[in-house]
Amino acid sequence: MTVTGAPQAYVTGWKGFYRREFAVNEHVLVPRPETEHLIEDALEFMREPKRRRVLDVGTGSGAIACTIASEISDAIVTASDVSLPALFVAAHNATRLGVAERCTFTLADIAPEGEGSYDLIIANLPYIPSADVPQKPDPVGFEPSVATDGGADGLEEYRKLLARAPGLVRAGALVLMEAAPPTMAGLLALARAAFPEAAITVHRDYAGLERYVRIATR
Ligand SMILES: C[S@@+](CC[C@H](N)C(=O)[O-])C[C@H]1O[C@@H](n2cnc3c(N)ncnc32)[C@H](O)[C@@H]1O
Numbered sequence: 001m002t003v004t005g006a007p008q009a010y011v012t013g014w015k016g017f018y019r020r021e022f023a024v025n026e027h028v029l030v031p032r033p034e035t036e037h038l039i040e041d042a043l044e045f046m047r048e049p050k051r052r053r054v055l056d057v058g059t060g061s062g063a064i065a066c067t068i069a070s071e072i073s074d075a076i077v078t079a080s081d082v083s084l085p086a087l088f089v090a091a092h093n094a095t096r097l098g099v100a101e102r103c104t105f106t107l108a109d110i111a112p113e114g115e116g117s118y119d120l121i122i123a124n125l126p127y128i129p130s131a132d133v134p135q136k137p138d139p140v141g142f143e144p145s146v147a148t149d150g151g152a153d154g155l156e157e158y159r160k161l162l163a164r165a166p167g168l169v170r171a172g173a174l175v176l177m178e179a180a181p182p183t184m185a186g187l188l189a190l191a192r193a194a195f196p197e198a199a200i201t202v203h204r205d206y207a208g209l210e211r212y213v214r215i216a217t218r
Pocket of ligand 1: 126157160
């Protein structure tokens with residue numbers, strides 16, 4: 001038997017996420033249970049009438065995009081990634097789950113140009129500071145660095161997102177961004193600077209750790 005530290009999901013090719021199975025490979029982050037907290041929040045928001053347009057930034061396996069499209073039958077989801085191989089995985093999952101007609105997977109840095117008026121932006125961008133990204137044989141070391149390495153302070157990609165986000169949302173939109181305790185204060189400060197009028201809160205996961213920033217725009 002060969003022992004590597006590779007995530008089990010890369011060996012089996014599958015990972016469960018929010019009641020569904022997702023095909024995964026070494027080009028995508030293995031979906032994490034912590035991300036389901038953002039999904040719960042997103043679904044509650046999207047169940048209100050007239051909320052349809054969703055942007056999933058950094059879609060990876062498509063776990064977030066496909067889950068929202070599966071749970072909200074009239075949701076229209078744009079899902080971006082800078083990784084073409086990841087987009088193939090996401091599109092495959094959307095087809096398998098029967099939501100491909102309402103999901104658009106696009107090779108884009110943060111978001112496609114010229115689009116806006118999203119009701120919901122949901123993002124799980126890389127947020128580990130470069131110096132802290134675990135290396136093999138740690139299982140995270142097997143995941144693509146584009147999915148884990150958030151630059152010097154872990155906030156490089158979120159800085160890009162928050163520079164654009166005010167122009168991407170309509171009034172009354174929701175923005176959800178996953179991170180971890182070491183980067184949460186920095187992410188919160190960026191969120192407040194980008195949306196000075198919004199109601200902004202930090203939410204914890206079941207382990208009691210700060211897990212995501214929630215921006216409710218006015
Ligand atoms: C932490 S993974 C999250 C994957 C998936 N959303 C999930 O929750 O399982 C981050 C993803 O963001 C993508 N990414 C990194 N920088 C990006 C950028 N500037 N614009 C769009 N996607 C980006 C990576 O390729 C990777 O697929």
